[in-house]
Amino acid sequence: MDTDSLAASTVVAWLIAEEGADDARSEAALRAVLGGQPGPVPPSNFCSQVLSAGVRDGVVPASTRGWVQRPARVLAWSLAALAGAVGVAVWLGPVILRQMVRLLNFSVQGFVWIVGGLEGGLDVWSLLVEIGRAVGGTLATPQVSGGVVMIELVGIVALYALLRMLALDRESTR
DSSP states (O other): OOHHHHHHHHHHHHHHHHHSSOHHHHHHHHHHHHHHSOOOOOOTTHHHHHHHHHHHHTSSOOOOOOTTHHHHHHHHHHHHHHHHHHHHHHHHHHHHHHHHHHHHHHHHHHHHHHHHHHHTTOOHHHHHHHHHHHHHHHHTSHHHHHHHHHHHHHHHHHHHHHHHHHHHHHHHTO
16 A cells, blocks of 8 residues: 555545544544644755844844854954063063162152151141142153053043943843
8 A cells, every 4th residue: 555545545534533423533533644744844945044034134143153253253362462462561561660660769769858858847838839840840741741641542442442342242132
């Protein structure tokens, strides 16, 4: 008996059982008919159709990157940042160390100057005026004012980068 005649016989058996009054026999025959039917088979490009519809409707982000590319990209950026930080440390290390020694020497000289001024009879307000003049003169030099401007520019860039990162994070949570 071939498949078509078997399917036809199960359908005929179901119809006969349906004509009768036995519900249990009718349900069993219906299960036999439905069990012989082939199950639904999606088309071969079903996944791509669903994903493209999801991207079109805005349900799925339109990212074509695989799950392997993101960690690799993060690792590459981390290594580049580490190399940049090491390069800056090697390049600016001697300059920073020299400035730290000068700052330490300056602070010791400033402490000696304050103690000498207090011993010489200067009051606190006179010392603060002298310290203000020294700080103002130092800030008026081109090197220090340029450094302050550079620090402000770095702060602006850092705040802008933080704003962009927060905006991207906000978009990714939607």
